[in-house]
Amino acid sequence: LSRSELQPDGPRDPPLRSALLRRALDELEAVVVIVDAQGREVFRNRAAMGLLGARHGDALIAAALTEALTSDVTGYRRELDLLGPPRRRLLIRGEALTEDGEALGRLALAHDISEQAKVVDVRRDFVANVSHELRTPVGGLVSLADALEEETDRAVIDRLVHRIRAEAQRLATLIDDLLSLSRIEAEGSVGQRRRLAVAELIAAAAERMAGAADAADIELVVEPSPDAVVVGDADQLISALTNLMDNAVKYSNAGGKVRVAGSQHRHSVDIAVSDEGIGIPAEDLDRIFERFYRVDPARSRRTGGTGLGLAIVRHVAANHGGEVLVASQEGSGSTFTLRLPGDPRSTP
Ligand SMILES: Nc1ncnc2c1ncn2[C@@H]1O[C@H](COP(=O)(O)OP(=O)(O)OP(=O)(O)O)[C@@H](O)[C@H]1O
Ligand SMILES: [Mg+2]
Numbered sequence: 001l002s003r004s005e006l007q008p009d010g011p012r013d014p015p016l017r018s019a020l021l022r023r024a025l026d027e028l029e030a031v032v033v034i035v036d037a038q039g040r041e042v043f044r045n046r047a048a049m050g051l052l053g054a055r056h057g058d059a060l061i062a063a064a065l066t067e068a069l070t071s072d073v074t075g076y077r078r079e080l081d082l083l084g085p086p087r088r089r090l091l092i093r094g095e096a097l098t099e100d101g102e103a104l105g106r107l108a109l110a111h112d113i114s115e116q117a118k119v120v121d122v123r124r125d126f127v128a129n130v131s132h133e134l135r136t137p138v139g140g141l142v143s144l145a146d147a148l149e150e151e152t153d154r155a156v157i158d159r160l161v162h163r164i165r166a167e168a169q170r171l172a173t174l175i176d177d178l179l180s181l182s183r184i185e186a187e188g189s190v191g192q193r194r195r196l197a198v199a200e201l202i203a204a205a206a207e208r209m210a211g212a213a214d215a216a217d218i219e220l221v222v223e224p225s226p227d228a229v230v231v232g233d234a235d236q237l238i239s240a241l242t243n244l245m246d247n248a249v250k251y252s253n254a255g256g257k258v259r260v261a262g263s264q265h266r267h268s269v270d271i272a273v274s275d276e277g278i279g280i281p282a283e284d285l286d287r288i289f290e291r292f293y294r295v296d297p298a299r300s301r302r303t304g305g306t307g308l309g310l311a312i313v314r315h316v317a318a319n320h321g322g323e324v325l326v327a328s329q330e331g332s333g334s335t336f337t338l339r340l341p342g343d344p345r346s347t348p
């Protein structure tokens with residue numbers, strides 16, 4: 001904000017010009033406070049007015065701004081964490097305003113960088129998680145290979161080879177899941193938009209799951225669906241349903257039933273996958289949709305789970321403008337519902 005910048009070819013009338021600048025700064029979400037060379041406050045935008053309140057967080061921001069305005073550091077920078085709620089992270093900046101070497105005053109800014117900070121955290125966690133998840137089967141492969149090298153007994157060799165194959169399979173599944181998650185996230189929306197019969201989506205997913213259900217001695221019951229139609233990407237939707245059915249089968253005990261039912265509502269189409277399995281503790285319900293989150297990592301490892309399935313389901317739902325709901329009772333079973341917007345042309 002040098003003097004010359006304050007005097008562009010705009011309105012000739014100085015009061016009008018400063019009124020315009022003031023209004024423009026009021027539109028910013030960032031907090032802006034300006035003091036003159038003597039340290040007297042000459043301007044505060046609307047966001048900064050809000051800080052005059054009595055809230056604790058506001059007092060912390062005000063104190064940080066005062067520091068930024070009185071500091072003699074040229075480019076003052078500081079991050080301020082507010083515990084909230086909501087938790088926020090602010091970047092506080094202080095800049096000397098000078099022209100031709102002459103001090104005009106100082107500017108302090110505060111803006112919310114919580115979203116950026118979250119993205120950085122998520123990315124860091126993700127890399128750490130992926131590395132950890134890859135490390136385990138790779139470590140297993142190395143020690144199995146070592147054991148194999150010294151082995152002469154044919155039966156033991158066969159067993160080791162079998163385990164090597166299983167670890168390699170685990171790695172392949174993990175990589176496939178990562179690739180499909182990244183594809184679904186990158187698509188950010190629906191790849192191929194088609195009108196799809198819900199009954200056909202369910203049938204396709206059930207067909208993929210038939211073998212696994214059989215092997216686990218689980219009866220897969222597909223309830224007759226109404227003629228519901230959704231608009232979306234068949235691959236993504238079938239993959240979401242397969243993931244839900246896969247969980248329902250994996251987290252059930254032999255002899256149990258898994259039911260899949262489509263239903264048409266006024267504004268949505270629901271596809272519910274219910275099981276009579278182990279259920280999910282209430283305190284974990286919020287977290288199971290996070291990438292790599294597993295209620296019981298040991299059980300999940302035995303069943304080959306990587307904790308990416310529900311993250312995929314949630315993304316698919318979001319890409320279609322829908323959501324996933326869960327209701328569960330520990331020890332008696334869970335119901336996951338994929339809720340999609342109905343096709344307006346087929347809403348009753
Ligand atoms: N139907 C269910 N019954 C009980 N627990 C479930 C059910 N579905 C999911 N969970 C729990 O939620 C966790 C996360 O599920 P998710 O599908 O994301 O991962 P996973 O099944 O462990 O691995 P993946 O699906 O990537 O192979 C599971 O580890 C399990 O603890
Ligand atoms: Mg799963």
